[in-house]
Amino acid sequence: MGVTPLAIMLGLTAAALWWLAGHEDYRPFMPGLVEGAAVTMRITVAGAILAVAAALTAGLARLYAPAPLRWLAVTYVELFRGTSALVQLFWLFFVLPQFGVTIDAFTVAVLALGLNVGAYGAEVVRGAVLAVPLHQWEAGLALNLSRRQIVARIILPQAVVAMIPPWGNLFIELLKGTSLVSLITLADLTFRAQQMNQTTMQTGPIFTLVLLGYLFMSLTITIGMRLMERRAIRGLGRRA
Amino acid sequence: MIWDWAFAIEILPRLGQAAIVTVQATVMGFALAATLGLGLTLARIAWPRTALPISVGVELVRSTPLLIQIFVLYFVGPEIGLVLDALTAGTLAIGVHYAAYCSEVYRAGFEAVPRSQWEAAEALNLNRGTALMRIILPQAIPPVIPALGNYLVALFKETPLLSAIAVLELMQTAKIIGSESFRYTEPITLxxxxxxxxxxISAALIRLVEARITQGVRR
Structure with missing residues (x-):
């Protein structure tokens, strides 16, 4: 879908949330859910930063690093892509303490989700870098630039443009993945919803609000990434 | 003792039983996703008017977490008279969620078939339905099979979410074993x-299928 229909959906979602927030059946749940949404957003942002850092490191290591580092990157990617995000979360939360390493739930959430998405992102980085035409590399060589300069100044800036749309999808996956942290006792949006559901049994209103809340956040990410993509394309001097 | 082999071997049969439920949920969920996804795409082609509501629906399903969708189906369903057991509700939610993704994959497949194929079918006096089923579909599906395979693997890895509504699949069983014995290391690692x-294994299989298909398409 284009940006305009997405923006219309975002507007409708916001309007629906606003309208429901004033409704007496829904109003009591708003403060708790807003707090939960704040936790969800914090995990998403922190996880996204970690994911981008891990993806760039692993993706570039897989392409340019010496063999042992390259193997490490491949192992990381396959391990985190090959097992379930929930299993990773549980492993870090329940199993790691038995090896004497205890990490608080928030850090576990950011680590597990960030590294999980980062593993998928590493493949995105690798694909985008490989998609930059080879003659760009040759042109860099002809200008007597060092390997590092070629990667940092010539290849990456062009690869970033191709990375933006898949990263948009990955950030949505990350946002949706944060709902799993409710299962390791973090009070995110999903956790608050379950808790309120158990105490009030008002299942319909609560989950309606939660769905709208997630929808609002996803659409914001999608639209933001689309706008960023347009800018990046313009920055390269190609048609928007 | 951090890792207890005897305990690991002792719990294997129980985990094996649970693995069957996991595989069951995967197979049924993916069967639903693949057929419903194709249905949505075909509806979009056959009746262009349905394109907007379908893409809004797909966007809605893709933008909200699967876990919440499972909860909604399982907890809100009974309020509107839809009482499902945990495994059915969970499998249904997974199937519908991935149908949204699959329909986009199929759509890419159909869009990749050259327009001239439609025109050739028309020139041969085939009606739209026949053209779609006999000419377009057989060309649209094979190229997207690897992409569908990737979603099968993704779906498989989402099945631990069913533990949240107490389906006795692998993750739930591992958690139960953990809480019974206070040993989480072996069950969760296994x-x-x-x-x-x-x-x-499935990634290797997908690569194999992919190689086969690209061979078949090359003229």
């Missing part, structure tokens, strides 16, 4: 290894 093994 579950992780099971998923890793299955994912690597």
């Amino acid at each position: 579950v992780g290894l099971f998923f890793l093994g299955m994912s690597l």
